[in-house]
Amino acid sequence: MRAALHGVAAGLAGQFVWLDVNYDDPRNAAFLADHLAATPVLMLIDPDTSAVTRLWAGTATAEQLTAFLGDATARPTQAAEQALERGDALLGRGQAAAAVDAYERALAAGGAMWRYHDHAVEQLVTALQVGDPRACVQRAATEAPHMPRSHAFVNVAVTGASCLAAEPSLIDGDGARQLVELATRALDVPSASEDDHYQLYEALYAIRLTAGDRDGGRALAGRYLAFVEHTPPPASPDERMARDLARLRAALKLGVPERVIPTLEASERALPADPDASGRLAAAYAAAQRHGDAIAACTRGLARGPGPLGTTRLLTARAGAEARAGDPAAARRDLEAARDAAARIGVASTRDLMLGQVRRQLDALGSARPGP
Amino acid sequence: MRLLLTLAASAIACGSATPAPVPAAQRFDDDYEAARLAAVRSKLPLAVEVWAPW
Numbered sequence: 001m002r003a004a005l006h007g008v009a010a011g012l013a014g015q016f017v018w019l020d021v022n023y024d025d026p027r028n029a030a031f032l033a034d035h036l037a038a039t040p041v042l043m044l045i046d047p048d049t050s051a052v053t054r055l056w057a058g059t060a061t062a063e064q065l066t067a068f069l070g071d072a073t074a075r076p077t078q079a080a081e082q083a084l085e086r087g088d089a090l091l092g093r094g095q096a097a098a099a100v101d102a103y104e105r106a107l108a109a110g111g112a113m114w115r116y117h118d119h120a121v122e123q124l125v126t127a128l129q130v131g132d133p134r135a136c137v138q139r140a141a142t143e144a145p146h147m148p149r150s151h152a153f154v155n156v157a158v159t160g161a162s163c164l165a166a167e168p169s170l171i172d173g174d175g176a177r178q179l180v181e182l183a184t185r186a187l188d189v190p191s192a193s194e195d196d197h198y199q200l201y202e203a204l205y206a207i208r209l210t211a212g213d214r215d216g217g218r219a220l221a222g223r224y225l226a227f228v229e230h231t232p233p234p235a236s237p238d239e240r241m242a243r244d245l246a247r248l249r250a251a252l253k254l255g256v257p258e259r260v261i262p263t264l265e266a267s268e269r270a271l272p273a274d275p276d277a278s279g280r281l282a283a284a285y286a287a288a289q290r291h292g293d294a295i296a297a298c299t300r301g302l303a304r305g306p307g308p309l310g311t312t313r314l315l316t317a318r319a320g321a322e323a324r325a326g327d328p329a330a331a332r333r334d335l336e337a338a339r340d341a342a343a344r345i346g347v348a349s350t351r352d353l354m355l356g357q358v359r360r361q362l363d364a365l366g367s368a369r370p371g372p
Numbered sequence: 373m374r375l376l377l378t379l380a381a382s383a384i385a386c387g388s389a390t391p392a393p394v395p396a397a398q399r400f401d402d403d404y405e406a407a408r409l410a411a412v413r414s415k416l417p418l419a420v421e422v423w424a425p426w
Contacts, residue, residue: 016419019407039424047411
């Protein structure tokens with residue numbers, strides 16, 4: 001998404017003022033507290049009123065982004081378009097339930113032939129993902145079969161499958177099987193981007209595991225890794241980072257971390273300012289039981305100046321490797337430092353999540369027997 | 373005189389074929405208020421991308 005957006009933005013210089021908001025930079029805490037704190041998100045803001053006027057959450061093709069930005073300054077006159085804009089404004093402010101209502105009104109007013117119909121469905125399912133995963137699954141399963149096999153279909157299938165994967169209690173519920181079929185079909189849609197494929201594989205894998213289908217999950221992980229390994233050389237650091245993350249996740253699922261270590265080592269050298277390049281390599285080393293290498297990679301990542309969330313992740317990863325290497329004292333020191341770093345995370349929900357993870361690791365360390 | 377006119381015409385033609393300069397994008401990192409004020413001054417919408425560094 002980021003690579004596609006930067007390509008589109010280069011052609012629209014002078015038509016917008018651009019702001020990049022790093023989710024892991026405490027300077028953005030106030031902005032993220034007032035807006036939808038999710039990534040990737042592109043929003044257009046009226047600078048005079050600070051109102052969000054349009055919002056795009058999730059992946060998009062270059063064509064979709066061009067059309068989205070091209071319509072940016074248009075003032076909607078029809079009821080359906082006004083409701084769509086209202087939904088975007090509400091979702092941009094993180095008011096998902098109200099946004100759902102606005103998108104429903106937009107769809108009702110616009111009808112099936114409305115030119116923004118499929119985009120409104122994308123936005124509706126995204127808003128449901130934020131506030132009501134059960135409805136997200138049901139609505140995605142209901143809407144997607146009627147949509148042309150465009151990127152909007154892919155987006156709805158990705159979002160619905162992600163909702164299903166995140167909510168194990170829904171695995172036997174209405175629409176679950178249909179959604180899995182739709183998500184599997186979305187993998188073959190030509191406009192499905194790399195990011196879409198990664199998200200689809202992640203969701204489908206999680207769903208298989210929740211359903212107790214380990215063999216099916218393993219087969220999917222194999223397809224996932226093969227897909228990443230057949231991508232062309234990265235054209236930008238953003239592409240390299242996205243591919244490496246997918247490569248790592250697929251290899252860990254398949255139980256073959258050694259297979260991706262050489263690529264991740266090369267990326268760590270190629271991206272000397274990226275703390276997460278070291279973090280991804282550390283995760284592969286740790287999975288390969290190379291704890292000393294994992295500790296060293298985390299240390300290199302910490303020296304690259306990560307934000308509070310990145311620092312927390314690297315410290316907890318290093319603590320895990322230290323504990324497995326038989327050094328609980330070092331692990332405890334790192335977890336206590338991680339607790340301090342986590343307290344500085346700007347987004348409250350992420351801060352709470354990471355503080356909980358550090359606490360669980362500390363508890364596990366306390367109950368573990370001393371190492372040799 | 374005729375030559376000068378021809379040269380002048382070709383200069384105009386060359387000039388008109390030269391693409392107009394593309395205004396540089398105003399880009400900001402992690403400073404909403406500075407970006408917002410720049411957008412107000414330039415009467416342009418503000419495009420905000422929220423991204424995760426991993």
